[in-house]
Amino acid sequence: MNRMYEGVKTWNPYVGCKFDCVYCKPSFQRQAKRRKKWCELCYRYKPHFHPERLNRVPNAKVIFACAYGDIAYAKVEWVEQILDVIEQHENKTFYIQTKNPSVFELYYFPSNVMLGVTIETNLTEFNTPSKFKSYAEISKAPEPWVRALKYMNYVTIEPILDFDFEIVRWLRRIKPEFVYIGYDNHNCKLPEPPLEKTLALIEELKKFTEVRLKTIRPAWWEDSPNKLRVRP
Numbered sequence: 606m607n608r609m610y611e612g613v614k615t616w617n618p619y620v621g622c623k624f625d626c627v628y629c630k631p632s633f634q635r636q637a638k639r640r641k642k643w644c645e646l647c648y649r650y651k652p653h654f655h656p657e658r659l660n661r662v663p664n665a666k667v668i669f670a671c672a673y674g675d676i677a678y679a680k681v682e683w684v685e686q687i688l689d690v691i692e693q694h695e696n697k698t699f700y701i702q703t704k705n706p707s708v709f710e711l712y713y714f715p716s717n718v719m720l721g722v723t724i725e726t727n728l729t730e731f732n733t734p735s736k737f738k739s740y741a742e743i744s745k746a747p748e749p750w751v752r753a754l755k756y757m758n759y760v761t762i763e764p765i766l767d768f769d770f771e772i773v774r775w776l777r778r779i780k781p782e783f784v785y786i787g788y789d790n791h792n793c794k795l796p797e798p799p800l801e802k803t804l805a806l807i808e809e810l811k812k813f814t815e816v817r818l819k820t821i822r823p824a825w826w827e828d829s830p831n832k833l834r835v836r837p
């Protein structure tokens with residue numbers, strides 16, 4: 606699965622998604638398949654509610670809520686129940702992340718929620734050795750430029766896809782409190798940017814926000830005898 610966020614535990618009263626990102630299958634969806642014995646809907650990654658988990662909030666300061674799915678596909682009444690529980694845990698911080706931030710407009714979020722949006726790139730077409738030449742081949746989620754228009758507390762650039770530096774202007778406008786950034790961990794042969802370009806992006810982002818590094822390495826297609834891995 607994806608390396609989760611440092612020091613953050615997950616809580617999954619809602620599971621499932623239909624955005625079908627190619628990199629989700631070997632990560633979140635593979636994890637969910639392990640639950641076949643207990644829940645067929647988890648196995649198939651169909652959007653569904655696990656109300657029995659509402660009162661099983663992990664013992665952690667920071668919790669990634671609904672990490673195995675996207676609340677863009679959750680029923681409003683499910684999310685409202687989840688937010689009611691979150692509000693009762695005012696000493697904890699809950700991250701909620703989506704690829705369709707228009708869903709955030711449906712809810713009143715308690716003050717202990719941090720809203721995040723995944724923006725893996727600012728491009729819709731790619732010119733790299735990857736077989737994936739367009740964003741539409743990678744995910745059915747709204748195109749990244751649609752996501753960048755909405756309010757959010759943080760941005761996740763993971764798995765990073767090739768970009769141009771217009772993405773810095775997007776992020777300056779969004780003004781996230783922090784940005785997670787990292788390469789794919791599952792050998793999906795995505796249209797990745799070269800390491801040098803990613804390092805330059807990180808330096809630009811550090812000028813106006815906190816950058817939280819995940820897996821930083823050369824692109825899979827780079828000729829790099831000294832595989833550099835920078836870990837947080």
Ligand code: SF4
Pocket residue numbers: 621622623624625626628629633673674675704744746
């Ligand atoms: S949006 Fe997230 S949960 Fe949905 S398919 Fe993509 S990676 Fe998986």
